[in-house]
Amino acid sequence: MVEHLLxxxxxxxxxxxxxxxxxxxxxxxxxxSIAASLExxxxxxxxxxxxxxxxxxLALVADPxxxxxxxxxxxxxxxxVSLLLTHDLWFMEGRLYAPAPVVAGLPPSVNIxxxxxxxxxxxxxxVLPEQRRWGALVAPAFIYFVLQDQLRGQFYLYMYVFALxxxxxxxxxxxxxxxDAVRLMLAGVYIWAGVYKLNAIFITQVFPWFVAPFFPFxxxxxxxxxxxxxxxxxxxxxxxxxxxxxxxxxLAFCMLTVVLQSIGPLGHxxxxxxxxxxxxxxxxxxxxxIGNRRxxxxxxxxxxxxxxxxxxxxxxxxxxxxxxxxxxxLYCGCVPLAQVEFxxxxxxxxxxxxxxxxxxxxxxxEASDITYRLFNVSGCNFSPSHVPxxxxxxxxxPHLKKPQQTKLRVREPESLTSTAMTETVYDLCTPEGMAx
Numbered sequence: 001m002v003e004h005l006l007x008x009x010x011x012x013x014x015x016x017x018x019x020x021x022x023x024x025x026x027x028x029x030x031x032x033s034i035a036a037s038l039e040x041x042x043x044x045x046x047x048x049x050x051x052x053x054x055x056x057x058l059a060l061v062a063d064p065x066x067x068x069x070x071x072x073x074x075x076x077x078x079x080x081v082s083l084l085l086t087h088d089l090w091f092m093e094g095r096l097y098a099p100a101p102v103v104a105g106l107p108p109s110v111n112i113x114x115x116x117x118x119x120x121x122x123x124x125x126x127v128l129p130e131q132r133r134w135g136a137l138v139a140p141a142f143i144y145f146v147l148q149d150q151l152r153g154q155f156y157l158y159m160y161v162f163a164l165x166x167x168x169x170x171x172x173x174x175x176x177x178x179x180d181a182v183r184l185m186l187a188g189v190y191i192w193a194g195v196y197k198l199n200a201i202f203i204t205q206v207f208p209w210f211v212a213p214f215f216p217f218x219x220x221x222x223x224x225x226x227x228x229x230x231x232x233x234x235x236x237x238x239x240x241x242x243x244x245x246x247x248x249x250x251l252a253f254c255m256l257t258v259v260l261q262s263i264g265p266l267g268h269x270x271x272x273x274x275x276x277x278x279x280x281x282x283x284x285x286x287x288x289x290i291g292n293r294r295x296x297x298x299x300x301x302x303x304x305x306x307x308x309x310x311x312x313x314x315x316x317x318x319x320x321x322x323x324x325x326x327x328x329x330l331y332c333g334c335v336p337l338a339q340v341e342f343x344x345x346x347x348x349x350x351x352x353x354x355x356x357x358x359x360x361x362x363x364x365x366e367a368s369d370i371t372y373r374l375f376n377v378s379g380c381n382f383s384p385s386h387v388p389x390x391x392x393x394x395x396x397x398p399h400l401k402k403p404q405q406t407k408l409r410v411r412e413p414e415s416l417t418s419t420a421m422t423e424t425v426y427d428l429c430t431p432e433g434m435a436x
Contacts, residue, residue, distance in 0.1 A: 057286065057287075057290050057291075058290065058291045060287075061287055061290055061291055061292075062291075064174045064175055064176045064178070064179065065174045067176075067179060067287055067288065068129070068132070068167060068170065068174045068178070068179065069129040069130065070129075070287050071163065071167060071179065071182060071284065071287065071288070072125050072129035072132045072135065072164070072167045073125065073126055073129040074280060074283060074284075075125075075135075075160050075163045075164055075167070075280070076121075076122040076123075076124075076125035076126045076129070076135065076164065077122070077126050077276075078156070078160055078276045078277065078280045079118065079122045079138065079157070079160045079161075079164070080119060080122040080123060080126065081273070081276050082154075082156065082157060082160070082273045082276065082277075083115065083118060083119055083122075084119075085272055085273045085376050086154075086273060086375050086376050086377055088374060088375055089149075089151065089152055089375040089376075089377060090111060090115045090145060090152065091108070091111055091112070091115070092108035092111065092148070093108070095374075095395060096350075096351075096370075096374060096395050096396065096399075097151075097370055097371060097374055097375070097392045097393065097395050097396075098391055098392050098393075098394055098395030099148055099149035099151070099391070099392070100149055100150045100151060100381060100383075100387070100388035100389075100391040100392050101147065101148055101149060101150075101391075102146065102147045102148075102150060102382070102383075103147045103148075106144065106147055106148050108148070110144075111145070111148075114141040114144060114145065115141075117137060117141055118137075118138050118141050118142070121134050121135065121137050121138055122138070125164075132164075132167045132168050132170075133168050134168070135164035135165065135167055135168040136164070136165055136168040136169070138161055138164050138165075139161050139164070139165050142157065142161045146382060150323070150381040150382040150383055150388045151371065151375070151377065151379070151381060151388070151392065153325050153326070153381070153382040154273070154325055154377055154378065155189075155277075155324075155325040155326070155328055155330060156273060156274065156276075156277035156280075158325060158326060159185065159189060159277070160280075162181075162185055162306070162309065162310075163182050163185065165302075166181040166182050166185070166302055166306065167182070169181075169302050176292070176294065177294075177297045177300075179288055180296050180297045180298075180300075180303050180306075181300070181302045181303045181305070181306040182284065182288060182306070183239065183288050183289070183296055184296060184298075184303060184306040184307050184310060184311065185306045185309070185310045186236070186239065186281060186284050186285065186288065187236040187237070187239045187240060187296075187310075187311070188236065188306070188307070188309075188310030188311040188314065189236065189281065189310060189328050190232060190233065190235040190236030190239075190252070190281070191233050191236035191237060191311070192233075192236075192310075192311075192314040192315075192317075192327060192328045193232055193233075193328040193329075193330075193332075194228075194229045194230065194231070194232030194233030194234070194235070194236070195229065195233055196229075196317065196327065196328065196329045196332040196334055197228060197229040197232065197331075197332045197333070197334075198229035198230075198416070199332070199333055199334050199413065199416040199417075200413075200416065200417050200418055200419050201333035201334065201413055201419050202225065202228075202229070202331075202332055202333035202334070203222055203225040203226050203228075204222050204225070204419060205333060205419065206225075206331060206332070206333040207221055207222070207224070207225030207228060208221035208222055208225065210262050210263075210268075210331065211224075211258065211262055213261065213262060213266065213267035213268060214261050214262070214266075214267065231251055231255070232251075232255060234247075234248070234251060235248050235251045235252045235255065235285070236248075238251075239285070239289060240295075240296065242292065242293040242294065242295065243293075245289045245290075245292070248285060248289070249285050249286055249289065249290070252281070252282045252285040253282055255278075255282075256278050256279065256281075256282040259274075259278045260275060260278065260279075263275070270372050271372065271376075271377075271378065272376055273376060273377065274330075309326075313326065313327075314326065314327040314328060317329060317384070320384045321384065322384060323380065323381045323382045323383045323384045323385075324378075324380035324381065324384075325380055325381070325382055326382060329380070330378055330380065333413070334413055334416070335380055335412075336384075336386065336389070336410050336411065336412045337366065337367075337368075337410070337411045337412070337421075338366070338367035338379065338386070338389035338393070338408060338409070338410050339364050339365065339366050339367065339408070339409045339410075339411070340364060340365050340367070340370075340393045340396065340406065340407070340408055340409075340428060341363060341364045341406065341407040341408075341409055342359060342363050342364065342365075342400070342402075342406055343400075343401075343402035343405035343406055344363065344405075345402070346359075346363070346400060346401060346402055346406075347401050348360055350396075350399035352373065352374070354373055355369070355370060355373055355374075364409075366379075367379035367389055367392065367393065368380075370393075371392075379392075386408075386410050386424065386426070389408065389410060390408055390426060390428065393408060393428055394428060394429065396428075397428065397429035400429065403428070403429035404427070404429065404430065406427075406428045406429050407425055407426065407427065407428060408425070408426040408427075408428040409423060409424070409425050409426075410423070410424045410425075410426070411423050412424075
């Protein structure tokens, strides 16, 4: 999978390992020596099939224009598929889970045009990636949709839209450095996705549940779960060090395998749009970094924007000033969990059959269960506030026989080191119960 699997031509005096000083504290070449030694060890044991694949990929990525076309085509395809999988999310009429707007009053009459525009542009780019300038049109359409409803700002769409804009902004004559904005985006997503998983709830509850379909050993999963945040962050961090990128590629592939088994048809069978998102990220780790020994460039404005949006901005999630999606907190165990609790004897006939069955079991529904079944997306929002949950679930109120007795319960972790939760309860359907 990586260029380092190929045997290297030995040139007298050019072996970096041979020129390195022995390992000793204070030697600035120590990490390079270790990386090179591991590289050579891995090369010598690579199967012929892996060597052949690596050779093919190296030939593919030798031309930056070809790499750009791969990135554009792959990104456009993922947007296209995600829009189709989440079709009902993009229209306002008849929604049971109501929109949670950032700006109220934006007319929904243009939604069908904007949805069609995004599909058309992405369809064009799948066939003709050289027309990447058109990808910039996706950004204003996406922003309009998110201003109408925060639930649409899913992390993978946020990521895709930025990548399309970055590719559209690159000059006609593509150089390798013009892909660095997407590289910085990718590194930032992996780093913060790992950082936010470093908490007691992820390690002891979320990860054992996540891998249970193929690894039904919860105590062992808790031990492994402690390493997961470090490994995921390492994927992003190692991308900044050319000598260690081969290890990042291996870790990313291993993570992809676990994710697809866990949430796929053989696992929990949920969050279908997250499938292409994880394949997309792993593919970019390969196509953008294989054979690349150049340090990343930060100077162009778009590269600075990538560092700001994907490396600096997610830190606001640590102080609860930014919501789960722009900080990449999905499946981290550290986000609010919203639950609607119905009055005793409530009639669930207005709900789809699968949700009605869940609600009848104990008289409540998790917000994410609702959004997964209605829209195929997570119930998390762009904002850290409880208000989007309440606005969304208030769509149930006109259908309830006992709306005054219906509650919204929001649970949040007390701290990173504890599995205890704090709870806030609101009257869902009364003006007095509106969250602040």
